[in-house]
Amino acid sequence: MIRVYRGEIVESSHHVHVAVVDAKGNLVWRSGDAERPTFIRSSMKPFQAVPLVETGAAAHFDYQMHELAISCASHNGEDFHRRTVQGILDKIGLGVEDLQCGMHPPRKPGDYEALLRSGGSLSPLFSNCSGKHAGMLATAVYMKEDIQTYREIGHPVQQRILKAISELLDTDADQIGLAVDGCGVPVHCLPLHQAAFGYAQLAAGHSERHPHHDEALRMIRDAMMARPEMVAGTDRFDTDIMRLFPGKVVAKAGAEGVQCLGLVEAGLGIAIKCEDGNPRALSAVTLTVLEEIGFADPAPDDETYRKYRHPKITNMRGDAVGRIDVELDLRSK
Numbered sequence: 347m348i349r350v351y352r353g354e355i356v357e358s359s360h361h362v363h364v365a366v367v368d369a370k371g372n373l374v375w376r377s378g379d380a381e382r383p384t385f386i387r388s389s390m391k392p393f394q395a396v397p398l399v400e401t402g403a404a405a406h407f408d409y410q411m412h413e414l415a416i417s418c419a420s421h422n423g424e425d426f427h428r429r430t431v432q433g434i435l436d437k438i439g440l441g442v443e444d445l446q447c448g449m450h451p452p453r454k455p456g457d458y459e460a461l462l463r464s465g466g467s468l469s470p471l472f473s474n475c476s477g478k479h480a481g482m483l484a485t486a487v488y489m490k491e492d493i494q495t496y497r498e499i500g501h502p503v504q505q506r507i508l509k510a511i512s513e514l515l516d517t518d519a520d521q522i523g524l525a526v527d528g529c530g531v532p533v534h535c536l537p538l539h540q541a542a543f544g545y546a547q548l549a550a551g552h553s554e555r556h557p558h559h560d561e562a563l564r565m566i567r568d569a570m571m572a573r574p575e576m577v578a579g580t581d582r583f584d585t586d587i588m589r590l591f592p593g594k595v596v597a598k599a600g601a602e603g604v605q606c607l608g609l610v611e612a613g614l615g616i617a618i619k620c621e622d623g624n625p626r627a628l629s630a631v632t633l634t635v636l637e638e639i640g641f642a643d644p645a646p647d648d649e650t651y652r653k654y655r656h657p658k659i660t661n662m663r664g665d666a667v668g669r670i671d672v673e674l675d676l677r678s679k
Contacts, residue, residue, distance in 0.1 A: 348620075348627040352659060352668040361621040362603075362631050364676060365539035366639060369550040369613035371516060373539050373679045375639060380539045383523065384619050387600030389541065390534055391418040391478055392548055392566050393514055397506035398481045399562040403488035407437045414569035415576035416477030418598065422579030423452035423472040430576065431471050434480040438487045445470035446497050447479040447529040454580065475529035477576075482531070499524060499532045508532070513556045514563075515544040528601060538617045541606055545615030549596055549608025567596050567608070583629045586650055591642075599625070605632050609641060627670050629654035634672045 348360040363378035373380055395417045398404050404414060413434055421427040435441060449468045451458045461468070470476055482503050486496045489503075496503045511534055512519040523535030547553045551564035570577050574588035577598065584597045587607070597607035603620030605628045618631055633655045636642035646652075659668030 347673050348631065349671045349673075350627075350659065350668065351671065357668070360603075360624055360627055362627070362674075363538055363619045363621065364631070364635055364674065365542040365617045366635070366676075367539055367542035367546050367615045367617075369546040369552065369615075370554060371543050371546075373542075374614070375635075375676050375678055376539075377674050377676045378621075380542075381537045382619060383535055384538045384541065384604065384617075385523070385525065385533050385535045385600075385602065386541045386606070386617075387527065387533060387602060387604050388420045388475070389598045389600035389604050389606040389617070390511065391420070392570065392596075392598060393511050393544055394418075394478060394507050394531075395481055395566055396510040396514070396559060396562045397503070398485050399565055400510075400559070401485050401489055401506070403481075403485045404565075406488050407434070407484055409434075409484075411569040412573045412576050413477075414566060415573040417481035418566060418570055419477045419577045420474040420584075420599065421477060421576065422454055422457070422582065423474065423476075424454070424457060424579050427477070427576065427579065428471040431476045431480050434477070434484060438480075438484045440483055440487065440493065442469050442471055444483060444493060445473070445476055445479045447473040447475045449473050473529060475527075475531075479529065479531070497531050504532055508534075510559065511544075514547055514553060514559060515540040516555065538619055542615040542617035545596070545606045545608035545617065546613055547608075547615070549610045549615060550613040551610075567610070570596050570598070571610075583632075583654055586654065587629075587632070590648065590651055599628065603628060605629075607632065612641070614639075626657065627672065630657055630670055630672045631674070634674055635676065638674060638676045 349356045350358040363382045365380035366375035449470050517536045527533035574585040578584040602623035603625045605618045608615045637644040658666040
């Protein structure tokens with residue numbers, strides 16, 4: 347149970363589900379319903395990038411680490427994010443108008459204010475999913491496939507993604523629930539512990555059941571950890587936790603209260619779902635899990651860690667008026 351205090355009174359609460367799985371697929375720790383059917387949302391992006399590598403598209407277009415990392419991103423739409431996506435589009439001979447991810451204001455209010463003051467306008471480059479869509483387009487261009495329908499589930503781009511997810515998350519394709527994500531591409535629903543299994547393999551850079559994916563897993567993992575600012579951005583948990591534990595953690599959040607991460611040395615995958623979809627306690631829950639399984643120090647001398655581990659409830663003046671407390675019943679399986 348996660349309790350949200352205003353002053354010393356509980357104002358709200360959240361319930362979370364946690365699954366911790368090893369690289370062989372064994373559920374080793376759990377809290378709540380580890381089998382909960384869950385739309386993995388943007389936490390699926392590293393696996394959606396697997397065909398970008400395996401078709402040869404990434405090599406053909408000379409993808410660098412920052413470009414592969416942004417293919418897995420839910421980024422802030424900061425200037426360096428937009429430049430990177432534009433660079434990918436330039437490489438593959440397409441324009442911003444070919445991105446079918448839609449658009450939204452940049453995450454940081456100051457960036458949006460600067461855009462408005464400059465007389466600029468929003469474009470799909472600002473979409474947090476623009477790097478993923480650019481990667482899908484790169485694959486379609488390289489494979490000489492239709493770029494107008496790349497979002498559709500029947501398109502070869504999406505079928506390759508579905509096959510990779512089915513293999514790496516060990517779920518028959520016809521058992522994976524499909525709907526439409528916020529950016530317009532297919533989104534995948536499957537038991538929470540299967541997402542954790544995927545992240546265990548991503549962290550290990552190895553799939554015992556499907557070793558032909560090993561190279562792609564290693565490349566994607568290493569790119570995300572080497573360029574964490576591309577995966578999310580300034581003042582974002584995914585970026586900061588990979589910086590807090592360099593070379594040891596690969597992390598990716600998803601909408602509606604989803605957080606996934608992999609522990610490289612232990613070969614463990616962790617998947618978390620907040621039942622009500624509210625993400626405000628996810629960083630605290632994630633770090634609590636890492637503490638309880640013995641990965642993280644529960645009392646580190648690090649301001650960034652404390653900020654995410656003990657998030658404050660603030661008012662419009664910025665004053666701290668409450669806190670979030672996490673109590674997990676994390677049980678070994």
